[in-house]
Amino acid sequence: MEAVRHLGYGISRGNGLPPATDQYDLTADVVVNGAEYELALTGYGDPALAPVNGAPDRVLSDVFGNLGSAQYQQLFTISLDELRRMPTSLDDDVSLSAILLGAAYGDVLKIPQIQDVFSDRAKSIGGKHGRDVYDLKEPINEIRSGVDARDDAVAQVDEHDRKQAARGDVNSRITELDEEIADLTTEQTRLNTVLTEYEEFETLQELNLELDGADLDKVDAFPTDQLDRARQLQSQLAEWQEELTTAEEEFARQVSAEDHETYRDRVLDATSTIRAYNREIAGWRERVNSVQEQLSELAKERRKLRSQAADLQPGWDSESLLDRIRDIETDLFSRDEVRSITRSCEDLKSELDEVERNLNEKTARHEQLEQEIDTATDSSSEASHTLRDQLPVAAGGTVVALIVGSAVGVVGGAIPGVVITLVITLIVGTYAASRLEFESPEVDGVSVETLRADKRSLTADIEGLRSRKAGLETEYSTATEQLDSLREKLGLSNDTSPAAVREFYADISSLRGDLMTLEGDVEALDEKEETLRSDLAAVADTMSELGVFDTDDIDPLEDAEKLFATVENTEDDLDLAQAVTTAQRTVTSHKDDLRDLLAEWDDAPDLTTADSATVVRTADQFLERGERVTELVEAREQRDEIRVRLKRRLTASAIEPAFESYRDSEDDDDDWALAAFECVVEEHANRKAIEERLDTIGETIESLETERSECVEDRVELTKELEELASDDDVREAHATIEAGRRRLEPLAEEYATSRIAEYLLNELHERFIDRTTGPLLDEASEIFARITDNAYTEVDSTNEFDNLDFQSVLADGQTQRTAELSRATAEQLFLAIRLARIRRHESSLPVLLDDSITNFDPAHHVRTLQTISELADTNQVFLLTCHPELLERVDTHTDSAQYWSLDDGQFDGPYSEPDEPCGLLEPTWS
Amino acid sequence: MGVTFLHTADFHLGSPLRAVEAASESLAERLQRATHEALRRVIQVALDEDVDFVVVAGDLYDQQARSVYANEFLVNQFERLEDAEIPCYVVHGNHDPLGAGAEKLPLPENVHVFGADDVETVLYPNDDEPEARIMGQSYGSQWESNSLYYHYTPPDTAIPNIGLLHTGLNPDGRRYAPCGPSDLAQKEIDYWALGHIHTPRLVDGAPAAYAGIPQGRNIGETSVGGCLLVDVDAGGDPDIEFVPTSPIVWQEIVVDLGTANTDDDAPLRNLADAEGYLEERMLDLRVADQDSLTDALPMPVAETDWMPEGFVCRWTLTGRGELSKALNEEATDVLANQLRDRSSSGSPFVWTESVRDYSAPPLPDLETLVESDEIISELVELSNEIRGDDAARAELRAKTGDVWKWRTDEEHEDVSEERIALDDKRLDDLIDRAVTRSIDELATRRDNAN
Structure with missing residues (x-):
């Protein structure tokens, strides 16, 4: 049996088999689909499959239908024990159920394990129901806390509204308190003002009382504005009256005239003239002095000219010096003319002298040359031919040449004619030249010809000089005549040189010019003297008319200082006279002014014709009345000032609102303020009552302000809370918390869902496979089981607990029994049925070993089981091992082709066609 | 006869930008004040263009973000218009309904606020020589379920008729003055100045437009914010021009x-x-x-x-x-x-x-994964089926957990902060991510098993 079990898979060293005495060495003949093979197993090597008789190649795993060693052992080698328990040789990965259900079904049987993995994973995340437990708990709780925080944060909007409303209430209360405090403060201000102005108000009332008894119309009508002026005019009138008296006395004392009045009038009449004279006195004085100084200067100048004239011409009479100068008519000659005449004489004389000197020199030279030429000429040849002698020869030859040439030209042509002419002319010329003789005599190395040329040149020069000399002599004569005439006119002698004439003319011209100037100045001074004298004579006449200057035998110019003193004294008189007049006019003016002023007083008498005394008395009365009026006016002004001051105080921006409630109308004037003030005063019995009211107000305000401060603090607190509530930090933080939780939750939820879905899918897959794969198997097992049990059980069904090898057996009456409920034999029949069904369904027909597997069956079940096995033997080689001879007999009874082997002491024997031999070996055990 | 006016709406004043959490102080201030600045610019546009008047179609501020600061700012901006003698006509919307404090704003006299009781009509510039007729009605509360448009019935068409309406333009809605473009088109209004939708747009089928929000506040409002300059004649089509301000x-x-x-x-x-x-x-x-x-x-x-x-x-x-x-x-x-x-x-x-x-x-691309892996293929197929399955979607909505709040388009603004709005698009996104995550897990485990 062990050999069969290992034949296809080899023998491993650790599988519990006893070691071979030599080595394991197994062979088997294998027939697969009619093809023969030899299967050989040697030692611990892999089994080898060798084709026999031309069988096709085949791998051993194909022969065994890819069945693993363990599966083959469990499926095809069935012992009694192995029907009920897991073989010890199997590991965890190879379950008996997998073997029972088939190799592919092993994978299916792993599905529940994977299911468990997914299930465990899901449970660890979210428990059975995927709720807030295990891994899901924390993120869900975080989300919930975020949601709670968000709800709180969102509620902040409502809280904000409430707080805003509360702040509105507080603001309203503050406004009310402000109004109350403002009212009380207003009253406080009002009463404080009343208290402050209380005394002044009493004064006002007293003044009102005083003024009520006065005729204020008359007071208003009284020209109080004239009081000061009246007082001033009265005083000034007195002062000027005294001034007039003093001026009249001073005039009388100063003036010598008997009739002061007349003299004063005359002086006053001549006021402008006197003032003018006095203004002119300084000028006059200067003019007088100037005339006198100029007279002196002119006399001095005259003397100087006389001295110069005497120096210029000592011969002149000293008395008539200036007349002689004046008589010389220098105007008849201009300075240039004099200079021309004198210069011309001098120049002509100089040039004439030069010509004469040259003439003399050249004449002497000329004579010298003549002598030298004469001497040289006498010693030279007399026969010498000269060029002049040869000229006729040359001329005659030339004529002949022209004639002959012309003849030849006529006869033989132009060119031969010309040639002939030139040839003849050349011949004659050559002859004449040969006849010339040249001889040149010399004097001291200079040729005569040169001397002759010099002589000819000198002759020409001498002739020219002589001609020039004659011309100069004529010009000089004319110039001398002009000079003489000039000398005569200047009164100079004829031997006076031209230069002296020219100098004299310059000096006399200058002196004469100075004299002319002096005489002009004298004449002008005379005119000024006369004019001054005339002016002073007019002044003297005026003074005379005033009676203060005598003009007889008086030269105004000579007595100018006296006249000037008179004029100055008269002006002093004039000043005194004018002072008197001014005082008179001022007195009159002041009296008129005072009268006019008093005319404005209704109670004044008629002063039209009143004298000064009356006017002054009336003025006294006027001033006396004015003092009373002034008192009343001052009282009224004081009253008005108090009113104004009070009104200003009451209408000051800080005070006026305090009295505004007492204002009846919107009049522009401020009288309402005084009326209001009076009302406030009247509302209180006295000053003390006002003070008591002020104390009450102060206390109330303090209380209200305390409450207001509390409200303000509340408002600050509310505002702070509102600012905090206005932030969206909380809602943002809450959302962040929620989001953080969701970010953690979502992957876990996905993992949970994925695991659960995978678990579900695998479960569905498992069931589907079980249904699909175990169905046919169980159908076949049911059929075998029914046959073995003779239909006591009709069906084998699955409990899906394959791992536990649990099945349901369905009885004929339809009842079901779990495996644990079956008897041992029935349970073995059940598992045998399942294995046989599984063997039937296996694709390869492998040998099957049954090791006393049906020992526990009763004979009837034995028979039915053997019949089933017999049918299996149609497709599979079946090895039935037993130590029970009755089993062999039943096999023999119920099968046709079984072979029988005996195993005795480790040795197989057989095969036998009958079971007798083997049974014989088993007999002893039966006993 | 025509008029030129400025159409604006949805200031949402005080509503912060959802991005300021980590910003510096100065930047945070700019972001916080962005809605204020946008409004200031809108008013500046009105002044620069010397418009005849200004119309505001609601949501001047955000009830949930209102603050004294925002209120005062709003009033100040209206006062700028008053100084320029520019009238302003205002309706309140769902975010600032009358009765919630809006009426307490101490607005200057150039601002006319339409009441919430009925549609009011105002003539510009005066009753004696009107050049335009402005009709409007404010919200009296957060929601307005009445079809306000219905009562916008101008007496004549001799002068331009302008309707001022805050609406979601959803005829099936119940909260924001329900109506549709055809409803608006049937009225003798030459221009509908609309508010409520934050993206500027023209309304198909009606002489109407949304001015949009002057400043977007979150990642959902990525459009450039601004206002509209409108030139409209009686009986003519309005000329509309968008002026950016955000x-x-x-x-x-x-x-x-x-x-x-x-x-x-x-x-x-x-x-x-x-x-x-x-x-x-x-x-x-x-x-x-x-x-x-x-x-x-x-x-x-x-x-x-x-x-x-x-x-x-x-x-x-x-x-x-x-x-x-x-x-x-x-x-x-x-x-x-x-x-x-x-x-x-x-x-x-x-x-x-x-x-x-x-x-x-x-990972390999989805197509490769689908071809090579039956489970992933089935998963993709399943997710596609679910996307089109209302019942399944409803089930998925329930699965996403209580932290998500399902809402319709009309309710987009009615989600509390501790919940995340969920709509179809968002649900599709979540499904996409769930599918991606599931594929990652399946592919990773499969690769590890191999």
């Missing part, structure tokens, strides 16, 4: 480990490879132009100089590859932090919201 753009970038390679065309094997590869993808994002970002929008896009201030990215690793062996919860966190360190500054910045690992170790 300062932040969400991106989910799926990386299939089966196809992703390094620069050397080698498969990604470790975290360094993954970091390098993802950095390249970040660079691609940073140089993306406006056209590429708005290409997917199903409507004309206005020519503007808009570019996002930054991107918030979720990197989803899928497929099979060696890298999967190096990935676990800690590794993905490390990878995310490294990516944040790299590109969270600059302009535009790229902020990594998370790295999600749905990858699996390398």
Whole structure:
């Protein structure tokens, strides 16, 4: 049996088999689909499959239908024990159920394990129901806390509204308190003002009382504005009256005239003239002095000219010096003319002298040359031919040449004619030249010809000089005549040189010019003297008319200082006279002014014709009345000032609102303020009552302000809370918390869902496979089981607990029994049925070993089981091992082709066609 | 006679971006204020375009994220319109229903809020010389089961009629003013300004459009946010143009480990490879132009100089590859932090919201596995059957656990924060992952047995 079990898979060293005495060495003949093979197993090597008789190649795993060693052992080698328990040789990965259900079904049987993995994973995340437990708990709780925080944060909007409303209430209360405090403060201000102005108000009332008894119309009508002026005019009138008296006395004392009045009038009449004279006195004085100084200067100048004239011409009479100068008519000659005449004489004389000197020199030279030429000429040849002698020869030859040439030209042509002419002319010329003789005599190395040329040149020069000399002599004569005439006119002698004439003319011209100037100045001074004298004579006449200057035998110019003193004294008189007049006019003016002023007083008498005394008395009365009026006016002004001051105080921006409630109308004037003030005063019995009211107000305000401060603090607190509530930090933080939780939750939820879905899918897959794969198997097992049990059980069904090898057996009456409920034999029949069904369904027909597997069956079940096995033997080689001879007999009874082997002491024997031999070996055990 | 107006909706003011947990303080502030900034930009568009008026189709703020700050910000933005004398017409939606505090907002006088009791009609600019008729009705509570559209009946068609409605556009729904495109089309409304759905889109079969959310707040709102400029004449088809405004753009970038390679065309094997590869993808994002970002929008896009201030990215690793062996919860966190360190500054910045690992170790491809393994083949077949089996799906929904909340499309906003919304797509994703995981286990155990 062990050999069969290992034949296809080899023998491993650790599988519990006893070691071979030599080595394991197994062979088997294998027939697969009619093809023969030899299967050989040697030692611990892999089994080898060798084709026999031309069988096709085949791998051993194909022969065994890819069945693993363990599966083959469990499926095809069935012992009694192995029907009920897991073989010890199997590991965890190879379950008996997998073997029972088939190799592919092993994978299916792993599905529940994977299911468990997914299930465990899901449970660890979210428990059975995927709720807030295990891994899901924390993120869900975080989300919930975020949601709670968000709800709180969102509620902040409502809280904000409430707080805003509360702040509105507080603001309203503050406004009310402000109004109350403002009212009380207003009253406080009002009463404080009343208290402050209380005394002044009493004064006002007293003044009102005083003024009520006065005729204020008359007071208003009284020209109080004239009081000061009246007082001033009265005083000034007195002062000027005294001034007039003093001026009249001073005039009388100063003036010598008997009739002061007349003299004063005359002086006053001549006021402008006197003032003018006095203004002119300084000028006059200067003019007088100037005339006198100029007279002196002119006399001095005259003397100087006389001295110069005497120096210029000592011969002149000293008395008539200036007349002689004046008589010389220098105007008849201009300075240039004099200079021309004198210069011309001098120049002509100089040039004439030069010509004469040259003439003399050249004449002497000329004579010298003549002598030298004469001497040289006498010693030279007399026969010498000269060029002049040869000229006729040359001329005659030339004529002949022209004639002959012309003849030849006529006869033989132009060119031969010309040639002939030139040839003849050349011949004659050559002859004449040969006849010339040249001889040149010399004097001291200079040729005569040169001397002759010099002589000819000198002759020409001498002739020219002589001609020039004659011309100069004529010009000089004319110039001398002009000079003489000039000398005569200047009164100079004829031997006076031209230069002296020219100098004299310059000096006399200058002196004469100075004299002319002096005489002009004298004449002008005379005119000024006369004019001054005339002016002073007019002044003297005026003074005379005033009676203060005598003009007889008086030269105004000579007595100018006296006249000037008179004029100055008269002006002093004039000043005194004018002072008197001014005082008179001022007195009159002041009296008129005072009268006019008093005319404005209704109670004044008629002063039209009143004298000064009356006017002054009336003025006294006027001033006396004015003092009373002034008192009343001052009282009224004081009253008005108090009113104004009070009104200003009451209408000051800080005070006026305090009295505004007492204002009846919107009049522009401020009288309402005084009326209001009076009302406030009247509302209180006295000053003390006002003070008591002020104390009450102060206390109330303090209380209200305390409450207001509390409200303000509340408002600050509310505002702070509102600012905090206005932030969206909380809602943002809450959302962040929620989001953080969701970010953690979502992957876990996905993992949970994925695991659960995978678990579900695998479960569905498992069931589907079980249904699909175990169905046919169980159908076949049911059929075998029914046959073995003779239909006591009709069906084998699955409990899906394959791992536990649990099945349901369905009885004929339809009842079901779990495996644990079956008897041992029935349970073995059940598992045998399942294995046989599984063997039937296996694709390869492998040998099957049954090791006393049906020992526990009763004979009837034995028979039915053997019949089933017999049918299996149609497709599979079946090895039935037993130590029970009755089993062999039943096999023999119920099968046709079984072979029988005996195993005795480790040795197989057989095969036998009958079971007798083997049974014989088993007999002893039966006993 | 026509009018030009700005259509916007779903500000969800105060609702933060779901990506700020690990951001730096300055970046977190930008992300937190993104919805505010988007609204400010929407208002700026209205001012720049000098529109006749502005319509807001609900969900101005999020009831669950409301704050005094958000309220004041909203009022301030409306005041900007008031300064420019631009009227604004508002309906409230399910997130800011009247009666839940919306009526307390001290809105300026240029803002008209439609009541919740009935459809109201307002004439622009005034009753005497109307140029347009705006009709609207606010939600009075979180849910509105009435078909509000039905009462939008303009008296005439002489001037453009504009309907302002917050609806899920689901005729079978029960919560968000149920109606369908055909319902809207049958009314004499020239333009339906819709709100509630956060993706901008035109409605087929009706003169209607969703403006979408001006700023996406989570990875489910990856579309570029903005508003619509609408030009409509009485009886004419509206001209609609999308104007992008969102300062932040969400991106989910799926990386299939089966196809992703390094620069050397080698498969990604470790975290360094993954970091390098993802950095390249970040660079691609940073140089993306406006056209590429708005290409997917199903409507004309206005020519503007808009570019996002930054991107918030979720990197989803899928497929099979060696890298999967190096990935676990800690590794993905490390990878995310490294990516944040790299590109969270600059302009535009790229902020990594998370790295999600749905990858699996390398195995033969599924076809090979199915052919070679009867169990895997059966598993795949079984999963396919289950996907189409309502009863099985219902069973699977129950299996996902209480932490998941099954919801319909209409209920997408009604899932509490401590539960995860589950819909058919998400369930299919979970089934896919479960199948993958199961195959991994089966194959691994089989290989180990051999």
